[in-house]
Amino acid sequence: MISIHFAICRGAVKLNLRCSQRVDGVADDPEPDWSFDALVSELNALEAKLATTASSSTKRSSPFTKTISRGKKIERGRAFVLRADEYDMEDTDSEDDDRDGKALVVSGSGKRFTCDELYLSDSDDSDIVSGFEVRPYLMDELGEVEGALFELTHEHQLRVKDEIRNKISALETALVNETQNSASSLLRVEKYKETRQELDKKLDTQYQRRIAEALDNHLTAVQRDRELRSQIEERKIRSDAAYEEAKRKVAFEKQQQEKAKAEAEAKLRAEEAKRAALEAERKAETEAKKQAALEAEKAAEAEKRAQKESTETSKRVIPGGTQPAAGHPPDSASSLSNAENKESGNMYRAATNALNLEHGRLQKLKELYEKNQVIRSSYNKVFLTADGGDVYLKDYTRHEGHISRNIRQIRGIRDNVRAKASELIKLLNDRECPQLISIEIFAKKVVSYCENPGNAPFASAYVIVLVTSQVPHAMDIVLAELHMACLYTVPKHLVYKKSVFQSKEAYFKSIGYREDEGKMESTEDYLKRLESYMKLYGALVQTETTNVQNLHGLKEGWAWLARFLNTLPANQYTAVSLNAFLQMAGFALYKRYKSQFLKMLNVVSKNFLVDLKSRNIPELTRTITEIQTYIEDKKFLQEPEGRSLQSNLLSNVYVNY
Known part of the structure; x- marks a missing residue:
């Protein structure tokens, strides 16, 4: 409740407003200070x-008469109660009532208002809620002022209420709008x-579609690039061939002149040799006539000495063996004689006909090397041309490079095999290089190529x-x-004897071990x-091509297997050789010989494998x-991988990454 106290002259007036001091946080007095x-x-101003x-x-x-609710009147000369109209507001807490009766102190003036008497006209007979009771002697002098103050206070309260309602409605509206x-x-x-x-x-x-399109484009580009590369390579080969052909035509005349000079x-030289021979014969005849008598006397002694020397040489064994190192020709005829002596001394385990065939082939190889040596020595000389001054030196390095490149490019594809074979035949028949040298290069390169890990033995x-088939001399x-x-391609095995070989290393060298910088290979x-080597040999004997005769065909493979089982012992070298041969040629041998081949496998199982197992x-x-599984699982019924050449080039096959 709001209490206003006045102490004027004769008495005091107490005005109580029946309303709350605060409504929703807004005070009823706009200026409390x-x-x-x-x-x-x-x-x-109000007065x-x-x-x-x-x-x-x-x-x-x-006369002044003030009416209050229920028709009661305040007579003149008596105290009356000025009552404010009832508002739609709830009574405040008891804490506001406790504030009535307290003195109002204003800090600005230092003066003080006191209330002498304060009472409420709360009668049981009336419905008046609250009011002010004023003494009669104050009514005559201050009634208008109090009424005006009351009206002013009432208006102020109404304004405050309106402002509060407006703010509350504005807040509610803002809250609803915000929600x-x-x-x-x-x-x-x-x-x-x-x-x-x-x-x-x-x-x-869209991104997945783009990725798929990009992948398709990439694969198409890769395939196109491979095709272009193959075309470029073919064009390069053709251009090289054309260049070589042109060069051959240009150099043909010079070569003819050189041949004429060489002839x-x-x-x-031949005439000089004949002359020297005739002179030697004449001298020999004269000396023979002079010493005829002396030779007649010494004939018996010479025969005895010759017989002794022949027996001694037949029993003597030269250490180191006669097997030449891989890739080198036999040095002289003494190596062959040593081989024969060792064979007679049971140094080798091999069939006689196999040794004869080997001897014939090695003899042909030796003759080839000797002829090629003469050709190289004659062509490596410096010759003067007809005009005098220019020097021409014959060199076969480029020709050897062409042969080696074609052999390295051999793959298990039908078109590739035909193309490389055709190129090699042309190179072997090339007029620029003698055929004997081309055959020597071809044989060395094709045998050494099989050592590469990625080689294709069937191809x-x-x-x-x-x-x-076009150059028959090349097969031997x-x-x-x-x-x-x-040496197991003969087949042949060299027996180790301490009396013959100075050390194990010497024996290893004899059977084909290689030595690099003084260290023997493992x-x-x-x-x-x-x-x-055995895989290449096994693939060679079983190769059969339409309209082409294999000069060392399946018949030779059957003979190799029979000689192997009849003469060679069971050890780690022969075991590896037999396993490789069966893996490559067993399928073709079974197709040709059927039950006879099964008998051969029975010998391998009962004899060869038993001997191997006994060595522990x-x-x-x-x-x-592997050998036992090959026989028991009958893998000879299955065609070995790579035997049938592929029909398509890998560059034309779409690769799906």
């Missing part, structure tokens, strides 16, 4: 205003989220058969190179090379298992 001077000036209004109304002597805005914002966010998800799905689909020199065998040279590289590496060598376990 008024000073006393401000209050007095405000009251004076002046009331005086002007009173002069225009009825006279002051008229609606939040809901609409959430809806927009949800719609944006759904729209964004759909857009992401579309973008993902003339050879004739001169190499097809190339050898096609080339030797290739076989001789194989025999020199691997047995594992040697067995890998041995397996490569751990390194032989894998090889024994």
